[in-house]
Amino acid sequence: MTVEPPIHLRVTRRFSASPERVFDAFLDPAKARQFMFATASGQMVRVEIDARVGGSYNFTDRRDGEDAEHTGEYLEIDRPRRLMFTLRQGSDVSRVIIEIVPLGTGCELTLTHEINAEWAEYAGRTKEGWTGILDGLAATLG
Amino acid sequence: MRDIASQRSLDHTLIALADPTRRAILQRLSEGEARVTELAQPFAMSLNAVSKHIRILERARLVRRRRAGREHRLSFNQGPLDAAAAWIEARRALWTARLDALDALLCAEDCAASTAPDKVSTGQTKKKGRSR
Numbered sequence: 001m002t003v004e005p006p007i008h009l010r011v012t013r014r015f016s017a018s019p020e021r022v023f024d025a026f027l028d029p030a031k032a033r034q035f036m037f038a039t040a041s042g043q044m045v046r047v048e049i050d051a052r053v054g055g056s057y058n059f060t061d062r063r064d065g066e067d068a069e070h071t072g073e074y075l076e077i078d079r080p081r082r083l084m085f086t087l088r089q090g091s092d093v094s095r096v097i098i099e100i101v102p103l104g105t106g107c108e109l110t111l112t113h114e115i116n117a118e119w120a121e122y123a124g125r126t127k128e129g130w131t132g133i134l135d136g137l138a139a140t141l142g
Numbered sequence: 143m144r145d146i147a148s149q150r151s152l153d154h155t156l157i158a159l160a161d162p163t164r165r166a167i168l169q170r171l172s173e174g175e176a177r178v179t180e181l182a183q184p185f186a187m188s189l190n191a192v193s194k195h196i197r198i199l200e201r202a203r204l205v206r207r208r209r210a211g212r213e214h215r216l217s218f219n220q221g222p223l224d225a226a227a228a229w230i231e232a233r234r235a236l237w238t239a240r241l242d243a244l245d246a247l248l249c250a251e252d253c254a255a256s257t258a259p260d261k262v263s264t265g266q267t268k269k270k271g272r273s274r
Contacts, residue, residue: 007156007230009230009233009234009237011234011237011238011241013238013241013242013245015244015245015248016245016248016249016252017245017248017249017252021248022244022248025244025247025248031244031247034243034247035240035241035243035244035247036240037240038243092149109241111237111241113233113237115233
């Protein structure tokens with residue numbers, strides 16, 4: 001049974017850089033450490049990227065002496081079009097899909113964060129997607 | 143760090159919203175207080191089934207119950223919806239900030255690259271660099 005995850009949080013952004021450069025930045029530890037899970041007040045103390053399908057990653061950000069670990073596994077690596085990985089934070093596991101299409105000399109990236117797999121069983125019961133419900137909700141709340 | 147209690151309440155909110163009957167009940171209550179029997183009327187289901195939906199909404203604190211004599215009056219509580227929307231908006235802002243940082247990173251590389259060829263194109267500059 002295909003279960004539709006509950007929330008599809010989507011962010012789209014244009015880059016003047018080529019699809020390849022944008023794609024590679026996600027898997028290059030030197031670059032990824034600067035933008036992926038870095039926080040202004042924290043210090044990135046560990047960055048490990050095993051860039052192959054089934055390979056895992058670990059970004060550890062130290063904030064006020066406390067380590068915040070961001071770990072996950074690569075599910076799909078299709079350079080420079082599509083990158084999919086899981087994201088584990090505490091007991092939550094979610095999925096991130098990055099899709100890149102060429103646009104002029106640069107590209108457009110769409111990031112979809114499918115939040116919280118444990119909600120999936122409930123989402124399967126509703127025909128409407130979460131996006132619609134929550135977008136409507138956000139609009140209502142202004 | 144992650145607040146387990148708020149995570150749990152967010153779960154309850156989203157579970158509560160995941161059903162069309164419950165959303166219809168909320169819609170009705172957002173127009174004003176109602177009794178359980180009034181809420182049940184538009185639906186082709188037993189009072190018992192509607193009560194189950196109401197319990198899920200109450201667990202999520204989306205519905206409040208007060209007793210007026212022998213009657214139970216139900217009302218809508220907006221708070222958990224605001225909390226859910228704020229949580230989602232915070233996630234979105236986080237990813238937007240990350241992608242902004244990536245763009246800045248790549249632009250900085252381009253700037254470094256675009257100044258470098260200038261130096262290379264003038265042979266003198268290149269030689270100067272080498273003589274260091």
